[in-house]
Amino acid sequence: MKVTVRYFASIREAIGHGSEVIEADVKTVEALLDLLLTRGAKYQEALSTERAVRMALNQSVCDGAALLEDNCEVAFFPPVTGG
Amino acid sequence: MRLSVSIQTEDFDVSHELAHLRSNDARVGAVCSFVGTVRERNEGSDVSSMELEHYPGMTEKSITAMMEEAAKRFDIHGARVIHRIGLLQPQDQIVLVAVTSAHRGMSFQACEFLMDYLKTQAPFWKKEVTPEGARWVDARVSDDKALARWG
Numbered sequence: 231m232k233v234t235v236r237y238f239a240s241i242r243e244a245i246g247h248g249s250e251v252i253e254a255d256v257k258t259v260e261a262l263l264d265l266l267l268t269r270g271a272k273y274q275e276a277l278s279t280e281r282a283v284r285m286a287l288n289q290s291v292c293d294g295a296a297l298l299e300d301n302c303e304v305a306f307f308p309p310v311t312g313g
Numbered sequence: 314m315r316l317s318v319s320i321q322t323e324d325f326d327v328s329h330e331l332a333h334l335r336s337n338d339a340r341v342g343a344v345c346s347f348v349g350t351v352r353e354r355n356e357g358s359d360v361s362s363m364e365l366e367h368y369p370g371m372t373e374k375s376i377t378a379m380m381e382e383a384a385k386r387f388d389i390h391g392a393r394v395i396h397r398i399g400l401l402q403p404q405d406q407i408v409l410v411a412v413t414s415a416h417r418g419m420s421f422q423a424c425e426f427l428m429d430y431l432k433t434q435a436p437f438w439k440k441e442v443t444p445e446g447a448r449w450v451d452a453r454v455s456d457d458k459a460l461a462r463w464g
Binding site for chain 1: 432440
C-alpha cells in the first residue's frame, strides 16, 4: 500500500516536512497513524493524542476507521482556524 | 445557480464581487455579504501580521460542498466565497462570503450558515506574529457551538 501523507500548520512544523510517501501494510487511517507514532519523538510530539489531530482521506474529513486504498492521500492537521 | 470560490493572495473588491454575483439575474432582491478582517489584537496580544496556510485542493472542495449544502437548505440564487492566504496585516480583508436571494431572510441565513461552516470545516490555519513571538491560533469552542445550531 502506497500512501501520500500530508501535514499542515503546527503538525507540519513539529514533524519538519509537509508531505511524504509511505509504503506499508496498513488498512486504516488509524493504523497509519499508529505506524507514524513509532517513527520517533518528532512524530510523537506532532501526532500524540494530547493534541487535537484532525484527519482527511483523499481531501475529505474522515475518522480513524476510514479504509486506505493504494495511492490514496491522507492528511493530518490541527482544528481549522480560517475565516 | 452561481456558486464560486477563490483562494488567493490578492485583495478583493467587495463592490465588484457583489455586482458580478447579481449581474443579469433579475430574480435577485437581496444581497447579503460578510467580510472578515485582521484584528490588531487577539487573545490579549498585539498582532503585527498573520500568515494563512491552507490545504490546496481540499479547501476548494470543502467550500464548494458547503455552498451546495447552503443551496439545498436555503432558497438562494448564488453564492461567492473568497478567502485570502499568505501574509496579511491588521485591517486587511481576509474573507468574503456573499449570497443572493429573492428576499432578505434566505440571504442572511445562508451567509451566516456559510461563515459558520467555513470557520469550522474549511482547512485554513492562521499563524499570528505578536511581541511574544509567532503562534498558531487556537480553534474556538464558540465556533463549534455556532455550527451545531444548524443541525
